[in-house]
Amino acid sequence: MSTQKNFEEPSYLEYKGKYKGIFSWILSTDHKRIAILYLFSLLTFFATGATLGLLMKLELIAPGKTIMTAQTYNAFFTLHGIIMIFAVVIPGLPAVFGNFLLPIMIGAKDVAFPRLNLLSWYFYVTGVTLVLISQFTGQGPPDTGWTFYAPYSFRTTGNMLPAVFGAFVLGFSSILTGLNFLVTIHRMRAPGMTWLKMPLFPWTLYATGWVQLLATPIIGITLLMIIAERTLHIGFFDPTLGGDPLLYQHLFWTYSHPAVYIMILPAMGAISEIIPTFCHKTIFGYNFIVASSIAIAFVGYFIWGHHMFTSGMSGTAQYVFSLLTFIVAIPSAIKVFNWIATMHKASIDLQTPFYWAVGFLFVFMIGGFSGLILGSLATDIHLHNTHFVVAHFHFIVFGGTGFAFFGAMHYWFPKITGKMYDSRWANTGLIIFFSGFITLYGEMFFLGMKGMPRRYYDYDEIFHTGNIFSSLGAVVMYFGLAVIIINLISSLRNGAKAPSDPWGGKTLEWTIPSPPPVENFEEIPVITKGPYNYK
């Protein structure tokens, strides 16, 4: 498998197209180049968001004012939330690794609509730019939190319109990506690749695509209503005009809960690729993993109300939402069990991506279990809007999607760049990062149980000790991540040349040279076997 078959065809990195220099990137419709565009923009936004996070933690290291005013703090967690959710974890794996690998993994030359794909990236950058513009124009930055709850969001003097419109545009970008992937998967699988011979990462992208397509419009229209309410004074959600602020919450979470599965499903897909490769073993219970992805996407649509348990919904609604919240944990459980079962009787090659996968499983479980505590009515009444929730979602969003993102980055790095990285540094970075992570967010569970509300600029003396630990964790983590990123960047220059299949993977991307040639495949492969065939 590892022989380089084709030397005539230049790699996508070297290919000279119509345009030169930067234009050969920002005008390229090649799915691989677009993926790289996404990767760089996304990392920039991630660094911005993470720095905001660190600054917030430094503010919280002691009660009272430490480094910023309340106004700044409120603006920071708003921007941090918007960037991290809409610009980092929702596009995250699909836009970067999905774009790069989806066509390759299903044996296609590109996505179905290459130009639309490039357009999505432009929407993406425009959306984030609008959000950033909102920080520096008008009467002060938006300060509503990423949830834009009515009626505060049209009472505040903060500069909401560009931020809300930016989120709208980001939603559009997300829809287009999902649409593109759905059509690609329906129409462009290589001959012989039946649905059940498709690898798991494309499967999760497929499930995600439907969620993106069918949930995002709801937030789109909701954000438009907020804009209309602020500019035209149409009464939609303002109680003084007869509107119902709770209806806003319903609509917001009708999107934003499914959105958390947009974030996690592709992450689960990446983990489902990494585990069999390093176990040198076919995945355990392929059909069940596929089914559970679809189940998550479907049931996940109907549990949004668990974000509103203290808002005074009807008892029936509380009952249904809480029950379904527990039901949706089952497909996740199935996945976890199957992944662990795959390691049974395997032959495990302990490489960096596999460590990330193990780390993912651990923190994902913690995040998921804390989700169960929040899904239960009696406990959520106490824990809602405390730092317990903050801990839950950092564990599962950052720990789940974030870990999977870094895992995927280390897994596909050789394929994407054609270079190997130094795994000793990579592992060191991971260990520092992991210990920082646990100190930073683990402590927040206890702060939340004690009753420390979230979005608090200043807090009571009783919460001080916990916050010191948590803030120090953030600093440690910052270092860990710097090590990881610097290691990868320096490997771009100094890394050894990567063979086409460094890990012994069996999916299609490992059958072509690293980095892949412009057209991916010299000849479209004909598929006869399942994706993880190690026999």
Added chain:
Amino acid sequence: MKSIENEKNHIIPYKTFLYVLAVLIALTLTSVTLTQISLGALTVTIALIIAAIKSSFVLRIFMHLKFENKMFSRAVIGVIMLLCAVITVTLLDYLNR
């Protein structure tokens, strides 16, 4: 997936469209007259049922779903059901307060 290729050239005669148009206009007028006379709570139901019938004509004939791959009609039905389910779940809250 192969079967679609031959259906690509399915040509619907002009006449069919005109018949459908006649039916649609008739339904519109029925709906207008029915709702003008007071039927109480039934009005909403009747108006919505007629709208649903009208839209099924538009979907099936004008939008070719009848002649297209089954996949499309299934997806359309799925999406409509999803939307109804979302509305129902939202109303679970409002109707029981």
Added chain:
Amino acid sequence: MSTILVTHRDDLASKTGMWLFLFTEMLLFGGLFIVYSVYRYRNPVAFHLAARELSVFIGTINTIILLISSTTIAMSITAIQKNNKKLALLLLGITVILGLAFLVNKYFEWGEHIKEHIYPGSSILALRGHGDVLFYGLYFFMTGLHALHIIIGLVFILVIATSILRDKINSENYVLLENSGLYWHLVDLIWIFLFPLFYLIT
């Protein structure tokens, strides 16, 4: 770069893409239908009375206009399939004119309301109570968004018409025409629901 990558045309893919896009449109309006049903449920009387002030006559005319325009664009596909370019263009032309007629009607309808100081943010409307504010807010927002879709649809159709003129769309390759038709029908579909919800259910 796309020229070397895309070697053959996949009409089904482009139609699938269009349908998926229509799904997002359905949910976009779906969100508004949720808002409508909730507020109607909470303000039954006000919605009932406010709906009576809309002109059923203009509404019916507009419904019929849209239905006819839907028929003509559907027929133009048959025409192009039969390689009758002129007829196809003629039918598209009728569609566009009907679309414009719809907008003109809407313009006068809105104008009437605005003359009576019924528009979002108007203090006279606010005096009439919450139900009316919500009803007219939704009315202007939903019909406004719908009108925006009509405008987009018209532009889409005009672009397609020029492609037909330049023979880029012909009896061999007409999927773009089909797609514009699909879009136009969706606009019609939405109106089929807006019409009873705002004009008829009184």
Added chain:
Amino acid sequence: MYSTTGIEASNYVSTYNTAFYFIAGVSLLLLIGLTITMLYFVFRYNKKKNPVATQIEGNTFLEITWTVIPLVLALVMFSLGWSGWKSTTKPPKDAMNITVVARMWSFLFVYENGKQSPDLIVPVNTPVKINLVSLDVIHSLFIPDFRIKSDIIPGREKFMWFLPEIEGKYKIFCAEYCGLQHSYMHSTVNVMSKDKFKSWYAESAKAVTVAGNASPADIGEAIMRAQGCFACHTPDGTKLIGPSYFNLFGSQQTIIRDGKEMTVTVDPEYIKRCILQPNTDIVKGFPSTVMQSYRSTLSDNDILKIIEYLKTLNDK
């Protein structure tokens, strides 16, 4: 239980604990079990120890097992949570009624006899039903030691109830983000013995209690503390959300009325209008919808005292 004081201070603590300990306990067991299994596999089936993997496609029996067992566990978790929550909706008939008026950024508790207090003062072992009123945006009344929280939504009638079981002082936080001073929107519940409460309740029904010989200006200041005016206005010239009171009385103020700019003298009439109809005259450069009317909580007499206090703030 791990909380602010560690005291089981209300009827909800035990139901909360049941649900919490069950879910957290099962989760912890599963977490430890699964992590150990995983690490064991990682060591046992290492490439060095096990050079050739055994290919296993799956096992339907196992799949069913690990679907059904978590499902059952999850349903138990759900029902514990549900049964613990259900009681929050059914206040006992004999509950004492108190209304909380929440606004940016203060709580004010109004009792049935007209008594007002910025702190929540309740008798021990008596069910308390709190009617939740918000004047501007969504707030949330959160008493960690009682394990209870409820959002306060403008324009909606809502209540919460609880049974305080142990005397003492507990914190109240606002738990729904409500703007700049959200983290300073807090208060205290003071659970008193029934006798003590009775005498407090019977005291002259004034909003605030000050020393007997206090001047009207002092009373005015105390009223303003109770009403939370200082969340937005300062007495020393610093600009917060609203204009400062410093040198305010008698000065010329540029205001916007009906969209037109004009100048007025700050006299008692004007101040009264500012407090009762704050949205008619908007001070130039300040947001128009932030300050809400105090008609429901301040009497004319209170306002006269506030004016007395404001007069004392001119150049000293």
